[in-house]
Amino acid sequence: MEKGFIILFGLTMLYLAATSRIISHIRLLIAQGVLLFLICCTNFAHTEILNFAFLTVETLIVKSILIPLFLCKVQKKTGSNRDYAPNVPHFYSLVIASIILLGGFLVSNYWMSSVKMISPIHFGVSVATIVISLWLITIKHHIISNVICFITMENGIFLLSLSVAKEMPMLVNMGVLLDVFIAVYILGLFVNVINKEFKDLEVSHLSELKDYE
Amino acid sequence: MINTILLFPILAFIMMFLVRRKCFDKLMLNIYALGHFIATIFLVFKANAQNTFIPYFAVDNTNKIFLLVLSLVFLMTVIFNNGYVKHLPFDEKRIRRYIFMTMIFVLSMSATVLSTDLGIAWIFIEATTLSSAYLIYFNRTKNAIEAAWKYVFICSIGIALAFVGLILLNLAAGETNSMNYAVLYQNATQFDPFWLKLAFVFMVFGFGVKMGLAPGHFWLPDAHSESPSPISALLSATLLNSAFLVIVRVFKIMNIAGVDTYARLILTVMGFASLFITAVFVYHIKNYKRMLAYSSIENMGILAIGTALGGAAYYAVILHLIGHSLAKASFFLTSGNILELFESKRTKSVKGLIKADPKTGWLWVVSFLAICAFPTSVLFISEFLMIKTMLNQSHYILCILFVLLLTIILFGIGKVVINMAFGEESKDKEELVKENKNKLCCCMYTPQVIMLIIVFVLGIYIPPFLNTLINNTLAGF
Numbered sequence: 001m002e003k004g005f006i007i008l009f010g011l012t013m014l015y016l017a018a019t020s021r022i023i024s025h026i027r028l029l030i031a032q033g034v035l036l037f038l039i040c041c042t043n044f045a046h047t048e049i050l051n052f053a054f055l056t057v058e059t060l061i062v063k064s065i066l067i068p069l070f071l072c073k074v075q076k077k078t079g080s081n082r083d084y085a086p087n088v089p090h091f092y093s094l095v096i097a098s099i100i101l102l103g104g105f106l107v108s109n110y111w112m113s114s115v116k117m118i119s120p121i122h123f124g125v126s127v128a129t130i131v132i133s134l135w136l137i138t139i140k141h142h143i144i145s146n147v148i149c150f151i152t153m154e155n156g157i158f159l160l161s162l163s164v165a166k167e168m169p170m171l172v173n174m175g176v177l178l179d180v181f182i183a184v185y186i187l188g189l190f191v192n193v194i195n196k197e198f199k200d201l202e203v204s205h206l207s208e209l210k211d212y213e
Numbered sequence: 214m215i216n217t218i219l220l221f222p223i224l225a226f227i228m229m230f231l232v233r234r235k236c237f238d239k240l241m242l243n244i245y246a247l248g249h250f251i252a253t254i255f256l257v258f259k260a261n262a263q264n265t266f267i268p269y270f271a272v273d274n275t276n277k278i279f280l281l282v283l284s285l286v287f288l289m290t291v292i293f294n295n296g297y298v299k300h301l302p303f304d305e306k307r308i309r310r311y312i313f314m315t316m317i318f319v320l321s322m323s324a325t326v327l328s329t330d331l332g333i334a335w336i337f338i339e340a341t342t343l344s345s346a347y348l349i350y351f352n353r354t355k356n357a358i359e360a361a362w363k364y365v366f367i368c369s370i371g372i373a374l375a376f377v378g379l380i381l382l383n384l385a386a387g388e389t390n391s392m393n394y395a396v397l398y399q400n401a402t403q404f405d406p407f408w409l410k411l412a413f414v415f416m417v418f419g420f421g422v423k424m425g426l427a428p429g430h431f432w433l434p435d436a437h438s439e440s441p442s443p444i445s446a447l448l449s450a451t452l453l454n455s456a457f458l459v460i461v462r463v464f465k466i467m468n469i470a471g472v473d474t475y476a477r478l479i480l481t482v483m484g485f486a487s488l489f490i491t492a493v494f495v496y497h498i499k500n501y502k503r504m505l506a507y508s509s510i511e512n513m514g515i516l517a518i519g520t521a522l523g524g525a526a527y528y529a530v531i532l533h534l535i536g537h538s539l540a541k542a543s544f545f546l547t548s549g550n551i552l553e554l555f556e557s558k559r560t561k562s563v564k565g566l567i568k569a570d571p572k573t574g575w576l577w578v579v580s581f582l583a584i585c586a587f588p589t590s591v592l593f594i595s596e597f598l599m600i601k602t603m604l605n606q607s608h609y610i611l612c613i614l615f616v617l618l619l620t621i622i623l624f625g626i627g628k629v630v631i632n633m634a635f636g637e638e639s640k641d642k643e644e645l646v647k648e649n650k651n652k653l654c655c656c657m658y659t660p661q662v663i664m665l666i667i668v669f670v671l672g673i674y675i676p677p678f679l680n681t682l683i684n685n686t687l688a689g690f
Contacts, residue, residue: 111407118384130377134370150369157373157380164383193350197358206359209435211494211503 002042003121009035009159010101010125013132016152017097018090020082025148026071032155033064039162054173063158067151075144078195083142093139097132104128118163126163129156141203143191214252215270218323221245222316229313235305238312239295245316246291249323253284257682270327275689278531278682279326279458282538286450287319289660293546294443296657300553311351311441318344318447325455331382332392334459335375338423341452342368349440360432360439367432368422375419381412382466394462401469409467410475416463417479423456425513427486434494437506438558442549445502449509449545450538457516457534461689464520468690473523480521481611487514488618495625500558501551504629505544508584511622512537515599518615520690522602527690529598531683532671536591539668540583543661547576550657551633554649555642560629565638569646570653574634576661581630583665585623589672 012028012035019025037059044052075081086093108124133153137146198205225241232238256272257280272280294315298308321340328334342365350361379392385408389400422429437445467476491511498504512533519530550573555563567574586592596619603612638646675683 137370146366150366150373153370154373157377160377160380164380193358194362197355206362209356209359209363209439211434211498211500 002039003119005035005038005042006121006125006159009039009155010104010128013101013129013152014094014097016149017093017132017136020084020086020090022075022080022082022142022144022148023072025145026068026075029071029148029151029155030064030068032152033059033062033068036063036155036158036162039159043162051173063155071144071148074191074195078144080142080144083140083145086141087139093136096135100131100135101125101128104131122159122163126156126160129153129159143194143203146203147191214256215272215327216267217248217252218327219267219270219320221248222320225316226313229309233309235308235312238309239298242291242312242316243295245319246288249319250284250288253280257281258678269330269333270324271329272327273329273689274685275461276326276458278535278686279454280323281682282454282535283319283322283326283451286446286538286542286664289542289664290443290446290546292656292660293446293549296654297441297443297549299654300652307351311348314344314347315444315447318348318444319451322447322451322455326458329394330392331379331394331397331459331462334462335372335379338375338420338456338459339372341423341455342372345436345440345444345448345452348444349436351441351444352439354439357439360435364432364436367429371419371422371429373419374415374422378412378415378417378419378463381408381415385409385412394465397466398469401466402471404466404470406470406472409470410472413463413467413472413476414479417460417476417483420456420459420463421483421517424453424460425487425510426483426517427490427510427514428483430487430490430510433510434503434506437509437545438500438502442502442545442552445505445548446542446545449506450542453509453513454534454538457513460517461520465690477521477523480517484514484517484521485611485614485618487511487517488615488622492618492621492625495622498625498629499560501560501563501629501633502545502548502558504560504626505541505548508544508622508626509537509541511619512541512584515596519595519599519602522599522606522608523690524602524606526599526602527687528683529595529602530690531686532591532598532675533595536595536668536671537584539664540580540590540592543576543664543668544580544584546657546661547573547580550653551577553652553657554646556645556649560633562639562642563633564642565636566634569638569642570650572658573653576658576665577630578634579665580661581626583668585627586619589669591668591671594672 009032012032016025016028037056040052040055040059088096104124104127105121106124108120108127130153133149133156136149137153140146140149194206222245225245229238229241257277298311301308318341321337321344325334325337325341328337346361346365349364350357382392382397383390385404386397386400387403387405389396389403391397418429422432425433437448440448464473464476464480467473487510491507491514495504495507495511498507515533516530519526519533550570551563551566552558554570554573557563566577583590584592586596600612600616603609603615671679
């Protein structure tokens with residue numbers, strides 16, 4: 001069951017690579033949050049009750065409700081519907097994301113046989129999610145899209161940290177801090193401030209500071 | 214004493230919230246800087262001063278020098294800050310926030326330096342981003358927003374990747390379920406080398422972003438140039454060191470585990486990449502604060518190269534760290550004076566600085582001499598030792614490359630500094646400079662003088678207590 005959820009989580013990244021509508025990206029974040037919650041639930045037997053409660057709050061409330069809700073508000077306020085003209089067309093994005101995901105599976109299956117603490121699929125999907133997100137950040141033009149890709153990268157890291165949750169619950173809790181960090185700063189302050197100052201949320205506006213004139 | 218450093222800002226916040234006066238907030242910042250320095254002196258020189266009820270924080274041989282440098286630079290910056298905030302054209306509320314965030318920023322850096330646990334250090338590195346982002350954004354101009362956005366976004370990615378490194382380190386550690394440095398050092402020989410190497414790549418890149426090492430340096434010129442000058446000094450002279458300390462701690466794990474050759478290779482590549490990028494960009498630089506930021510990238514590169522070399526270069530690394538922090542803080546604070554006088558960051562707008570304000574002009578020139586390793590600057594000793602180590606280890610090509618890149622950088626910075634300092638003051642700026650000169654008070658010169666005296670004296674005489682401290686720090690590599 002857990003593996004099924006992890007594979008679904010990996011597939012959401014393909015959807016992210018193939019679409020340009022920001023509202024679809026936000027819905028995808030909700031789906032990822034719920035999937036992460038379900039993955040936590042499958043490990044319930046091995047998790048302390050307090051830690052489980054903490055993870056539930058993090059995945060269901062922060063990742064699936066609060067952050068998407070806030071992004072929705074920003075999206076409506078700024079009237080941003082699409083990420084127009086990313087550097088790479090969506091079809092090619094989908095192909096490249098699929099190759100990265102496949103690469104994640106293959107590499108992890110090859111390397112992970114010696115490590116008992118983590119399953120290859122867990123590791124492969126997490127690493128593929130991180131790499132796809134980083135790559136999408138470089139090709140998207142819209143600030144909200146960049147933030148969404150950053151959050152999916154964080155979700156990938158969170159998935160990776162869940163694999164060591166039994167041994168190091170502190171690591172997972174630290175991963176949660178990353179979310180709070182995003183909520184407080186990147187979303188709460190800067191997106192609003194940038195929107196106020198620059199009228200729209202294109203990253204091209206943020207290129208005034210240069211070394212050469 | 215650690216309690217004083219870590220808890221004072223919280224108590225100060227409560228009092229500042231109740232009193233709500235700018236002068237009171239300034240007083241609290243001064244008390245914190247002085248208290249921080251006194252507590253540091255006790256922690257560094259008195260063996261039994263380490264009574265703390267907060268777990269995870271301690272002073273050891275490795276972090277003593279880092280704490281001492283942090284504390285001294287903070288004290289000097291606060292002295293400068295007293296004059297700096299007097300003429301800020303902002304409302305009281307904004308200045309009060311600035312003062313509070315400065316305290317939180319220093320608290321986060323101190324906690325990073327003092328932490329005995331890699332996880333805690335990671336959390337506080339994250340906290341430094343939170344607090345300093347506000348300070349970079351303080352002027353609220355379009356450029357400041359851009360700089361702060363880039364800073365937060367790039368550093369967040371760096372921090373996230375460093376976190377992946379922590380998870381991989383946990384995989385490498387197997388049964389060792391702790392992030393405590395002592396425990397990690399104790400068990401490092403049993404770690405899985407493959408996972409450890411992978412973890413190191415992520416951590417050195419992640420924390421390297423914060424340290425300003427190429428290729429994660431992009432935030433640094435923007436953030437340093439757009440933040441208020443005292444904050445630029447703190448960012449360059451203390452924040453980068455805090456991130457470097459975490460890298461040193463991780464490097465030691467690699468050293469004990471016997472995979473240090475790999476770590477040294479990565480640090481060498483990142484170090485030389487930093488020097489190369491500085492050499493390319495500093496050559497035609499148009500903004501003097503950006504120039505200083507690039508110089509910080511260069512010096513962080515030198516620290517990485519020194520760490521990679523090992524042997525006598527470790528001693529050079531610590532000397533370089535002390536010298537760079539003090540000289541660069543002095544350079545940035547002086548750039549604050551220039552900005553106050555000429556109201557421009559463009560190098561072309563500043564001419565005849567020595568004639569316009571001799572004190573600022575000479576501080577600018579002497580800060581340059583200190584940072585470019587002109588004898589008797591302590592940086593001369595450190596760079597000389599590094600070159601000697603390279604030759605002893607038969608790294609002739611690296612040595613030539615190192616000297617060549619440093620020469621290009623020296624020429625690039627020197628050209629700008631000399632053009633700004635000497636020559637005739639432009640007529641259209643004369644009135645403006647005369648008017649603005651009244652804004653500069655003695656506390657905006659004294660800290661630079663003190664720091665530069667230390668830098669130049671250390672080049673000819675290293676007191677025995679400091680020598681012992683440096684030698685003890687070498688065990689941390």
